[in-house]
Amino acid sequence: xxxxxxxxxxxxxxxxxxxxxxxxxxxxxxxxxxxxxxxxxxxxxxxxxxxxxxxxxxxxxxxxxxxxxxxxxxxxxxxxxxxxxxxxxxxxxxxxxxxxxxxxxxxxxxxxxxxxxxxxxxxxxxxxxxxxxxxxxxxxxxxxxxxxxxxxxxxxxxxxxxxxxxxxxxxxxxxxx
Numbered sequence: 001x002x003x004x005x006x007x008x009x010x011x012x013x014x015x016x017x018x019x020x021x022x023x024x025x026x027x028x029x030x031x032x033x034x035x036x037x038x039x040x041x042x043x044x045x046x047x048x049x050x051x052x053x054x055x056x057x058x059x060x061x062x063x064x065x066x067x068x069x070x071x072x073x074x075x076x077x078x079x080x081x082x083x084x085x086x087x088x089x090x091x092x093x094x095x096x097x098x099x100x101x102x103x104x105x106x107x108x109x110x111x112x113x114x115x116x117x118x119x120x121x122x123x124x125x126x127x128x129x130x131x132x133x134x135x136x137x138x139x140x141x142x143x144x145x146x147x148x149x150x151x152x153x154x155x156x157x158x159x160x161x162x163x164x165x166x167x168x169x170x171x172x173x174x175x176x177x
Contacts (some may be wrong), residue, residue, distance in 0.1 A: 057172075
């Protein structure tokens with residue numbers, strides 16, 4: 001009979017001790033984007049082997065500039081477009097783990113076929129400029145949307161001008177093109 005009471009008593013003691021034990025504290029969470037002082041910059045490694053917030057597609061869109069505009073029915077790069085593309089090339093050369101897809105667009109006037117071809121020529125003009133600035137050709141693809149994906153839907157010249165564009169979309173090459 002003593003054995004019959006000993007096992008349940010031992011089990012109750014062990015469960016009681018386990019209930020009293022405090023769980024181990026969780027490991028500290030380190031936020032690489034949290035600033036610890038005015039202008040603090042994170043210096044640790046982020047995924048993809050890059051440093052800091054400047055190595056993100058969001059930074060590229062907002063700070064480098066992802067869009068260049070063209071004159072009506074043109075593929076020639078304006079001085080402003082060259083300035084933006086020079087910044088894009090510098091960023092891409094500094095962040096070799098990123099690839100780019102250059103999307104060519106056109107305004108809504110003209111035929112679908114004409115605008116697809118025009119968008120392709122605009123995307124190629126951007127690609128050629130980036131390659132001339134040292135970006136490896138294998139890191140850049142081109143794609144034409146023609147008039148199929150307007151930035152704005154409208155029927156006046158100022159709006160048409162915003163649709164005559166090429167947009168460079170970057171992504172970490174680990175995510176694929």
